[in-house]
Amino acid sequence: MKELKIFTNFDYFVLKDINDKYFKKSWELYENSFPKNERRTLKEQEKIFKNDKYQAFVVLKNGELLAILFFWNFKKYTFIEHFAVSDKLRGRSFGSKILKDFLTKYDNVVLEIELLKDEICKKRLNFYEKLGFMMNAHKHFQVPFRENSHNLELLFLSYKKRLTKEQYEFLYSQMRSSLTVR
Numbered sequence: 584m585k586e587l588k589i590f591t592n593f594d595y596f597v598l599k600d601i602n603d604k605y606f607k608k609s610w611e612l613y614e615n616s617f618p619k620n621e622r623r624t625l626k627e628q629e630k631i632f633k634n635d636k637y638q639a640f641v642v643l644k645n646g647e648l649l650a651i652l653f654f655w656n657f658k659k660y661t662f663i664e665h666f667a668v669s670d671k672l673r674g675r676s677f678g679s680k681i682l683k684d685f686l687t688k689y690d691n692v693v694l695e696i697e698l699l700k701d702e703i704c705k706k707r708l709n710f711y712e713k714l715g716f717m718m719n720a721h722k723h724f725q726v727p728f729r730e731n732s733h734n735l736e737l738l739f740l741s742y743k744k745r746l747t748k749e750q751y752e753f754l755y756s757q758m759r760s761s762l763t764v765r
Contacts, residue, residue, distance in 0.1 A: 592684050593649065598639040600632050601625065605641040609651045616651075616667035620735055621697075623728050627764040636761055642681050649677050652685065657757040663694040664762070682714055686742060693746070693754065695725060695737040708738070716740040721751045726762040 596605045613622060623631065631637050636657060642650040649672055653665040663685075668678040686692055696711065697704045708718070723739035739751070746754065 592680055594643040594646075596641045596643065598632070598641060601629050605643075605648065608648050609639070609641045612648065612651055612667055612669060613653075613665060615670065617665060620733070621725065622665070623764070627728060630764050634761060644677075650681050652681065654689075655758070655761060656689075657754060657761070660691045660693055660754045660757070661689040662754070662758060663692060666694070678710070679714060686714070692742040693740065695723060695739050698736060698738060708740075711740055715743050717743070717745050719745050719751065721746070721748065723755075726755075726758045728762065729764055 596603070598606055598609060600606070601610075610625070610628075632639070636655050638654055638656065640652045640654075641648060642652060648669055650668045651665060652663065655662040655664060666678075666682070668681070694711070694716070696707050699705050699708060712718075717740060719739045719741055721739055723737055725735040725737050727734075739746075
């Protein structure tokens, strides 16, 4: 596992389990920011905390919850599974600043977003592209968070360079072996 790297422009708290100080507020933000089919249950989240590849950061400014950033450290890649800024603080550049800071500390960052079905999804893609993320041409399905889940097609983005088919398949195999809670 990579060593813990600290955000320089913000305070942070690393969540280790559901009893941590900021977990309840972070969970509320998580549930309000992602559709049900793109998030874990509380019980699944509790299990995933035990995986040493997984890290969950709560980003704070003057003690106020700004954002959550949940990610995986895989061999050669960092996969941002969930990133959300508090809805009352959106539009103030906090998301860009947090991700820019994160991108200076982690290598080969990748993430997934919803298909471009509406204006909000298009704005989300534009947000990530402005930061240097690129859409990959590989047909991508979210690794199911639980067994017997339906496939969910998403767009796969990588920071500053597209993944070759071989690189994508290597990463996706690592994701498949870690992300599904059994």
